[in-house]
Amino acid sequence: MKVKVAILGCSGRMGRNLIQAAHEHESIELVGGSVRASSSFAGFDLGELAGIGTIGLKASTTLEALCDADVFIDFTAIETTIENINWCQQYQKALVVGTTGFTDEQLQVIEKSGEKIPLVLAPNTSVGVNLLFKLLEITAKAIGDYTDIEIFEAHHRFKKDAPSGTAVKMGQVIADTLGRDLNKCAVFGREGISDERDRETIGFATVRAGDIVGEHTAFFADLGERIEITHKASSRMTFALGAMRAACWLSNAENGFYDMQDVLGLKG
Numbered sequence: 001m002k003v004k005v006a007i008l009g010c011s012g013r014m015g016r017n018l019i020q021a022a023h024e025h026e027s028i029e030l031v032g033g034s035v036r037a038s039s040s041f042a043g044f045d046l047g048e049l050a051g052i053g054t055i056g057l058k059a060s061t062t063l064e065a066l067c068d069a070d071v072f073i074d075f076t077a078i079e080t081t082i083e084n085i086n087w088c089q090q091y092q093k094a095l096v097v098g099t100t101g102f103t104d105e106q107l108q109v110i111e112k113s114g115e116k117i118p119l120v121l122a123p124n125t126s127v128g129v130n131l132l133f134k135l136l137e138i139t140a141k142a143i144g145d146y147t148d149i150e151i152f153e154a155h156h157r158f159k160k161d162a163p164s165g166t167a168v169k170m171g172q173v174i175a176d177t178l179g180r181d182l183n184k185c186a187v188f189g190r191e192g193i194s195d196e197r198d199r200e201t202i203g204f205a206t207v208r209a210g211d212i213v214g215e216h217t218a219f220f221a222d223l224g225e226r227i228e229i230t231h232k233a234s235s236r237m238t239f240a241l242g243a244m245r246a247a248c249w250l251s252n253a254e255n256g257f258y259d260m261q262d263v264l265g266l267k268g
């Protein structure tokens, strides 16, 4: 049986890719999608929104109209996602959260919601990026204690949060592996005269330009050599396909708070 999926935020850059990925996925039945109550896209055919022709599903302004779905996929904005999580808890619906930029307090609330519903929180749904997380863990274990660690990310001019959720997660994976507290060792941006670099810090650098879909590099640099581990996304479809994979996996999962490492079986 196909997994019934609804896309929340279906008029967005990701939403349009998610519609196409869900519509074309062999194991998924797309049942609908949501836009804001005030959106000029309310009532639009989802296929028209995604540029794949009419598919006979209209963009809804309420989640109640999407109750047929087994799994909801949310790529909206922080406040909206928090509301959607509450709604999914109330109606016992599984949820994939792709939205990024949550505060620590919000993340705690999201994690707790796993007690009531199956929820995947994935600041980056690309399979390649999640493999990158695993490679960072291996590299940090081997050489992280004696190298300078820097994380670089670049995204399109419209991206609102910085550094990206993926860059923060990369830092978190490295910090956890090395037993460091990222809140204490992260350095965001540098300017002017400073002391010599502290080996314990993890630096972050951000570029916002044009239509860059998403690039992330971790540097592990010593004197005389350095390792760079890079992921480049060339199309948002990579994130959309990863979200479909998470939705299919979540449809068979117990209540719980999960991430893409769970979805891809990369834990342990």
Ligand SMILES: NC(=O)c1ccc[n+]([C@@H]2O[C@H](COP(=O)([O-])OP(=O)(O)OC[C@H]3O[C@@H](n4cnc5c(N)ncnc54)[C@H](OP(=O)(O)O)[C@@H]3O)[C@@H](O)[C@H]2O)c1
Pocket (backbone or CB within 6 Å): 008, 009, 010, 011, 012, 013, 014, 015, 034, 035, 036, 037, 039, 075, 076, 077, 078, 080, 097, 098, 099, 100, 101, 122, 123, 124, 125, 126, 239
């Ligand atoms: N996890 C990943 O792999 C991944 C990949 C790419 C992006 N992201 C994240 O996903 C989020 C969305 O990214 P994007 O580039 O698609 O942004 P976007 O183009 O701004 O799309 C967000 C969409 O959500 C809609 N929205 C906001 N509130 C809503 C509500 N109450 N009901 C229905 N729709 C609502 C917005 O509608 P309006 O235009 O009417 O406001 C907009 O269409 C961001 O947090 C981004 O960082 C994650």
